[in-house]
Amino acid sequence: MLSDVLLSSLMDWNIDRKISTITLDNCSTNDGMINCLLEKLNVSDLLIDGLVLQMRCAAHILNLIVKDGLEMISGGIERIRDSVVYWTASAARIENFEEAARQLGISSTKKLCLDCKTRWNSTFLMLQTAAIYKDVFPRVKVREKHYTSLPNDDDWVVCNAICEKLKLFYQVTEMFSGTRYPTSNEFFAKVCDIKVSLAQWMKSSNCLIRVMAEKMMAKYQKYWEDCNVIL
Numbered sequence: 715m716l717s718d719v720l721l722s723s724l725m726d727w728n729i730d731r732k733i734s735t736i737t738l739d740n741c742s743t744n745d746g747m748i749n750c751l752l753e754k755l756n757v758s759d760l761l762i763d764g765l766v767l768q769m770r771c772a773a774h775i776l777n778l779i780v781k782d783g784l785e786m787i788s789g790g791i792e793r794i795r796d797s798v799v800y801w802t803a804s805a806a807r808i809e810n811f812e813e814a815a816r817q818l819g820i821s822s823t824k825k826l827c828l829d830c831k832t833r834w835n836s837t838f839l840m841l842q843t844a845a846i847y848k849d850v851f852p853r854v855k856v857r858e859k860h861y862t863s864l865p866n867d868d869d870w871v872v873c874n875a876i877c878e879k880l881k882l883f884y885q886v887t888e889m890f891s892g893t894r895y896p897t898s899n900e901f902f903a904k905v906c907d908i909k910v911s912l913a914q915w916m917k918s919s920n921c922l923i924r925v926m927a928e929k930m931m932a933k934y935q936k937y938w939e940d941c942n943v944i945l
Contacts, residue, residue, distance in 0.1 A: 716750075717747045717754065720747070721754055721755070730755060731756065733755075733761075734761045735761070735766060735769040736748065736769065737770070737771055738771060739770075740771065740774050740775060740937070744768070748768040751767075752767065770937055772905070773887055775937045775938065776890065777833070777887070778933055778937070780834040783926040783927070783929055784837065784876070786926040787873070790866075790869035790872055791837065791841070791873075792863075793869055794869065794873065795829065796863035797844070797861075797865060801826060802825075802826050810858075811850060811854055814850050814853045814854050815847055817853075818849055818853065820846065820849070822846045824843045826844060827840055834883075835883075835884055835887050835888075838880050841873050841876070841877055844873070845873055845877065848865070851865065852864060875923060879923065883908070886908065890904075908934065915930075
């Protein structure tokens with residue numbers, strides 16, 4: 715049904731013989747739709763006989779790559795996330811947390827923010843902000859017996875290391891997600907930057923960073939070793 719509706723629109727607009735690529739999120743439904751569409755289009759009218767008709771959404775692929783990497787520190791992320799949930803659950807807790815931050819001389823105006831688990835960039839922002847207040851959490855733990863998800867020192871070391879590494883991914887995701895300007899002209903250079911960075915991370919002296927980079931590189935190769943042929 716999806717392919718029929720899409721084909722009908724392409725023909726109504728008289729562009730069924732002018733299509734170069736169609737960009738879609740990565741899911742089996744979209745794969746199936748493109749296969750059905752190829753059976754109905756004249757492939758000789760398509761770029762490289764339709765070999766590259768389906769382009770996978772770059773921002774979505776970045777999300778998949780980073781999520782694979784973040785699985786390596788899922789335990790630490792959960793403790794930090796649970797801490798953010800606890801200290802943003804009510805106005806009184808927020809006030810107590812901010813008062814403790816002032817007592818420790820932390821002047822940042824950034825507030826703790828809970829992430830959306832399906833959007834890695836929001837997890838990055840949550841970790842980045844929480845790291846500013848890492849000394850506050852043990853201080854408020856003394857006063858609050860019901861707070862049981864205090865991150866340990868290793869969690870913060872890994873958190874800082876991961877956030878430093880993910881800045882590039884965050885910047886590229888922001889660029890790829892633009893809706894009011896074209897991003898294809900930026901695609902190749904940024905994808906190359908990511909591959910070079912992953913290759914460097916795979917040589918890191920930190921075992922966790924190395925393993926994380928290897929998982930991310932495997933996902934990178936899966937989706938982009940063919941998809942960058944045009945761009």
